[in-house]
Amino acid sequence: MRRAAVGSCPASKRSTLSLDDHAVGVGRARAQVSDVGRQDDPNARVGLHVDFWTVDDPDEARRLLAMGADGIMTEQLRRVATRGAIVAAMVRLTRRRFTVGAVAMASGACGGARAGEPWSEEPPPSRVDPGFMPAPPAPPSPDPRLAFAPVARDAAPPRSIWSWTTAEQATEIRRDEVLFTRESSPTLGRGHLFDVLDARAADGDPAAARLAGVELAKGRFGWSNPWATVRGATPGETYGLELLHIEMRPDTWFARVRTSHEAIAFVDSAGNAVDRGAALDSFERVGGILFEHDVEYTGACATTGSGGGGLIYREIYVGNEARLATFSHRTAAILARLEGDIAELSAFRDWLRYGGGDGWSAYSWSCIAAQLWRSAPSTSRERYLASLAFATDPYAPYAASVDAIVTELKKASFFTPDDPFTHAP
Numbered sequence: 001m002r003r004a005a006v007g008s009c010p011a012s013k014r015s016t017l018s019l020d021d022h023a024v025g026v027g028r029a030r031a032q033v034s035d036v037g038r039q040d041d042p043n044a045r046v047g048l049h050v051d052f053w054t055v056d057d058p059d060e061a062r063r064l065l066a067m068g069a070d071g072i073m074t075e076q077l078r079r080v081a082t083r084g085a086i087v088a089a090m091v092r093l094t095r096r097r098f099t100v101g102a103v104a105m106a107s108g109a110c111g112g113a114r115a116g117e118p119w120s121e122e123p124p125p126s127r128v129d130p131g132f133m134p135a136p137p138a139p140p141s142p143d144p145r146l147a148f149a150p151v152a153r154d155a156a157p158p159r160s161i162w163s164w165t166t167a168e169q170a171t172e173i174r175r176d177e178v179l180f181t182r183e184s185s186p187t188l189g190r191g192h193l194f195d196v197l198d199a200r201a202a203d204g205d206p207a208a209a210r211l212a213g214v215e216l217a218k219g220r221f222g223w224s225n226p227w228a229t230v231r232g233a234t235p236g237e238t239y240g241l242e243l244l245h246i247e248m249r250p251d252t253w254f255a256r257v258r259t260s261h262e263a264i265a266f267v268d269s270a271g272n273a274v275d276r277g278a279a280l281d282s283f284e285r286v287g288g289i290l291f292e293h294d295v296e297y298t299g300a301c302a303t304t305g306s307g308g309g310g311l312i313y314r315e316i317y318v319g320n321e322a323r324l325a326t327f328s329h330r331t332a333a334i335l336a337r338l339e340g341d342i343a344e345l346s347a348f349r350d351w352l353r354y355g356g357g358d359g360w361s362a363y364s365w366s367c368i369a370a371q372l373w374r375s376a377p378s379t380s381r382e383r384y385l386a387s388l389a390f391a392t393d394p395y396a397p398y399a400a401s402v403d404a405i406v407t408e409l410k411k412a413s414f415f416t417p418d419d420p421f422t423h424a425p
Contacts, residue, residue: 145379146348149225150386151314153374156271157254157290159325160247161316162337163222164229164412166240170329177423179246179327180218180319188237191221193291193317196259207264210280211255211289219288219319222246223389227341230408231394233313241412245334246318247325252287253279259293287323291315294370312370312391321425328422330415338413345406348380353399366391 151158165173173179184190200208222244223229232238253274256265266279266286279286292314318324328334369385377386381397388395395401 146344146351146383148344148380148383148387150377150383151224151373152376152386153292154271157248157252157267157269158224158316159250159269160245161222161224161318162226162229163220163244163246163318164226164239165220165242165244167242169240170242170244173244173327174329174421178321179244179324179423179425180220180321183217191317192293193257193289193315196257196291200262200264205262205264207255207266207276207280210283211257211264211286215283216286216288216317216319219317220244220246221315221317223316225341225387226337226412227345227405227409228387228389228395229315230412231405233311233390233392233394235393241408242329243334243338243412245328245331245337247327248287248318249323249325251285252320252323253282253285254287255279255289257289257291284320284322287320288316288318291317292373294373312366314373314389324425326422326424328420330417331420331422332417335413335415335417338409342406342409342413345402345409348384349399349402349406351380352397352402365397 169181172181194212197208197212201212226243229239230241248269250269253266253268256267264276266274266276267290268274294312294314365385368382369388369391372382372386377383384397384402385391393401394404
């Protein structure tokens with residue numbers, strides 16, 4: 001049994017709420033009772049606000065709260081009851097039922113019991129007004145099998161690449177009609193990719209030396225969909241909310257670089273291997289780099305967290321403007337893409353919120369995501385993870401995280417395509 005102080009009353013008149021959370025296991029429950037209307041009116045109504053959330057580890061819960069993600073895996077139930085009534089409610093969360101046992105509002109200036117006084121676990125039938133009893137929650141909808149766009153590790157390089165930038169840089173790009181203007185970000189540096197390449201070049205790898213050299217020095221990072229990078233790689237990071245659409249020429253080659261593999265490979269636009277020697281001899285055909293900062297996993301993902309490898313992510317670096325077919329900003333096609341992503345992610349968020357998924361813990365989902373990058377996803381949640389660029393907290397497969405992605409996309413889509421920009425180098 002867990003007892004939680006509730007209410008917005010002065011400390012001397014706060015109520016005590018008994019919550020039966022044995023069904024929650026390692027989960028947590030909280031509730032708040034707030035008064036609406038006049039306390040001296042016997043017919044006044046009060047609002048019952050019940051929040052549930054479940055996280056496998058208390059430290060993880062505190063970390064999420066510090067990030068402002070206390071809504072993770074959360075259901076909220078708001079009902080009204082007559083003053084003096086005792087309300088029992090059921091909330092469905094990740095296919096479980098949690099009971100709010102005996103929330104009572106008794107007489108008093110704040111409509112609650114005296115501090116420290118528990119309420120009875122069983123609501124007296126004579127005190128309950130059936131007209132205000134909450135209806136049972138709707139069962140979770142079936143998996144809608146949302147498409148997303150899974151990206152397998154060995155898939156052919158995408159021709160369409162999406163890259164976020166600031167309003168200032170977007171203005172410069174439109175004015176100068178040049179996409180690549182900088183060798184590094186003033187806040188994020190050149191990127192870990194180039195640390196990896198520099199280290200391998202120092203060890204005598206000619207492919208790494210060429211990729212880290214002047215020919216691809218100026219470039220831009222992106223991904224095969226816009227939403228998977230809109231919140232940055234880590235909490236608080238941002239790249240801007242101006243979306244650029246880059247189309248690559250169909251005869252472009254890419255290098256594949258993985259931190260877990262020393263060998264650098266080259267592929268054509270269909271994903272077929274290109275001989276390293278041929279790629280270095282015809283380096284002008286290389287448009288960029290497919291980079292994966294990965295860890296090889298063994299066994300199950302139950303408690304491995306990030307697998308001991310730190311940040312797990314992948315990205316596309318484009319640095320050869322001669323290999324670009326077009327790049328564009330604020331076009332009707334960009335707006336349509338944002339609106340489509342908003343619709344699909346909103347449906348996914350709602351499915352998660354009302355009972356979808358299987359409750360992967362915060363300690364395992366990033367591991368599962370990395371495994372799905374080299375396998376065939378089936379469910380909507382698996383396809384979501386297989387579409388990610390960053391297996392990091394801002395993209396956790398929970399309703400609150402997905403809702404935050406939708407919020408950022410809505411901000412980015414707040415434009416009308418009446419001044420579109422497209423340039424073909």
